[in-house]
Amino acid sequence: MKKYYPPVRTLHLYIGLFVSPFVLIFSVSVLVLNHAGYLNSVMPVKVLPVIKTHLDKIPYDTSDLQTAKAIIQKLEIKGEIDFISQNDDHISFPVTLPGEITKIEVNKHTNDVLITRDEDGVFRATNYLHKMPGPHNTTIRGNATFMKIWRVLADTVVYLLLFLSASGIFLWYFLKAERKLGWLAIISGAIIFTGLLLFILG
Template sequence: MNKYFPHIRTLHLYIGLFLSPLIIIFSISVLVLNHTEFLKQVSPVRVLPDTQTHLDSIPNDTSDLVTAKLIIAKLGIKGEIEHIQRNADQISFPVSLPGLRSIVKVDQHTNEVLITRQNEGSLRVTGYLHKMPGPHNVKIRGNSELIKNWTIWADAFVYLLIFLSASGIFLWYFLKAERSMGIYAIILGVISFACLLFLLFK
């Protein structure tokens, strides 16, 4: 295994440097999600002027998602459709582009459209990307190219992080001078994890 040591050490170093900005962004996103009230004070959501327009027509014989995608295509709005509410009178849905949230409401009798927008700021972008992709709205999730691509990047990030952790343990094993301290660090990590589980599930 010693012959693999230099190659794994090189990969560990450069993959770690590559991932470090993403880890920092991920860490910031956790703070954003955990401290929403503080975020409101330092970075309040800015409401943009409403927009009213008219569509020539909207399809009524397709699925809700297809209808919503056709509507935003006609309106020139890009982003991920989060959920859809539809009845005999109206179809409405939020469309999220990191940092910008639009709510589209279409009167199905007159084809009049009301669009409300909120500029959520760059910090909330990290929280949005942290949650997306997620387990919610599985049937329509990934309906934008942005989230489809982000899904691939999120998976790749996790796989590389697993490699980084595994290669770190491999390199530590061959560094005899650090072996005793490494054992203490691993034991401390296991104890911390066990305490966290106890606090969560007690």
């Protein structure tokens, strides 16, 4: 087994370095998600002025997503269409880039468009990325190129993180000087983990 130590160490190091900025995104976003009230008080969302405009020839005779895509293309707005609400009179949807949400509402009779935009900032951008692609609106998720890339990257980061934790255990096992304290760390972590789950799941 020891012959695998050098290549595993090299992989652990390089993969760890590559993944570390993404681990920062996921970790910072946990703090943002758990303390949204505090973030709102120190770094409120910046609401930009409302824009009213008009569009010609919106294709309503196709799928909701294609209609929404045609609208944002005409408006030259980029981002992921998160979900779409539509009735006989209006079609509305948010278009998101990490850290920026644009809400678009179109009057289907007049083609008048109302655009509102929120600047969320860097911290809420991590929050959005953490939640994506997520379990909701799966039929339209990945309608922007960046989301297609992020979907693959988010999965890759998780698999690499699993490799890092497994390879970390492998590397620790060969460090005799750290064996005792390492066992203590694993066992205490396991006790707290199990205890928490037992309590919280009833």
